[in-house]
Amino acid sequence: MKKDSSQPVNALSRLKRLQAVFAEKKSLLIVMQDFPDPDAIASAAALREIALRSGIQSSLASGGIVSRAENRALVRYLDLNIINLNKLDLARYDLIAMVDTQPATGNNSLAAGYLPHIVIDHHPIHRATRRAQFHDIRRRYGATSTMLFEYMKAAGIKPSTPLATALTYGIRSDTSDLGRETTAADISAFFELYVMANKRKLSRIEVERLPRPYFSLLARGLANARLFGHCVITDLGEIDNPDMIGEVADLLLRNEESDWALCFGIFETRMLLSIRTSDLQQDAGKVIARIVGRRGSGGGHNTMAGGQISVDGENAAAVNALKRDVIKRYLKILKQDGSSEEKLVKGEK
Ligand SMILES: [Mn+2]
DSSP states (O other), X not given: OOSOTTSOOOHHHHHHHHHHHHTTOOEEEEEOOSSXXXXXXXXXXXXXXXXXXXXXXXXXXXXXXXXXXXXXHHHXXXXXXXXXXXXXXXXXXXXXXXXXXXXXXXXXOXXXXXXXXXXXXXXXXXXXXXXXXXXXXXXXXXXXXXXXXHHHHHTTOOOOHHHHHHHHHHHHHHTTTTTSSOOHHXXXXXXXXXXXXXXXXXXXXXXXXOOHHHHHHHHHHHXXXXXXXXXXXXXXXXXXXXXXXXXXXXXXXXXXXXXXXXXXXXXTTEEXXXXXXXXXXXXXXXXXXXXXXXXXXXXXXXXXXXXXXXXXXXXXXXXXXXXXXXHHHXXXXXXXXXXXXXXXXXXXX
């Protein structure tokens, strides 16, 4: 077992090490983030195919929900049944794998006592991951989908049209159409997959129709948006669509006056946060980790990151104090004076 998963190893020897973990096993549980994105969904579906070649039946699980309309459309197209991780008897499975996330990162709900046997991800490596029997962490890769496609190729598995479409979408969405944090490997995987993908389905998924509450939440996000110099912040309040946090942060970053966007909201018992930046001087993942501190968890990439803080049992005053503190820390880290506040959308309350 290689200690440093970032060391270059060829695809075939990686596959062989993965298949060695599969040997003599019958069942696999593939764990995704609590709010799986297209990269996680496609990666899990691809790992299921690879495991199937070794005679292993897989279940896909998440501790949260798929809420974004585009992602729900992708899950329907792949005909996936994503089960609730919190209601599962983990002892039923011979093996546990994680894709696009890692143990003890806070963005998945695998109970602390469980160490996955397999971890395949492109986020910075977490200490617990090193103890997994098999781990392949490639921080520079734009998408976990690229890594899974490399395994499929090494195994001689041609993805089905829906899976090729999903992997294409996974790479596209994690790299902003190959424009952000992309390696040559992502680009070549993308083009190979694109040929096999259903382009019409892909474009339909991307413009999936949206439920009416989406627009209410978007309106609230815009009405609450505040500009502090080059930083924009909004509070979505109580939400039932956790993916909206990242979506609104993406939108706010497109404001031409800001290079940092922060969006947060309360989903069930936690405060969820998303940061987006176009500033390459500071790493979004590190900024969110500093904002959250020991109260929660956070991480991500150079230009996009997410975090969560538990507000379980907290009253409204405590939640408001937490929000104020998050804003204060964010502005302090980015050296932005908090007194320059103005509304992003003038005339809104
Ligand atoms: Mn990803």
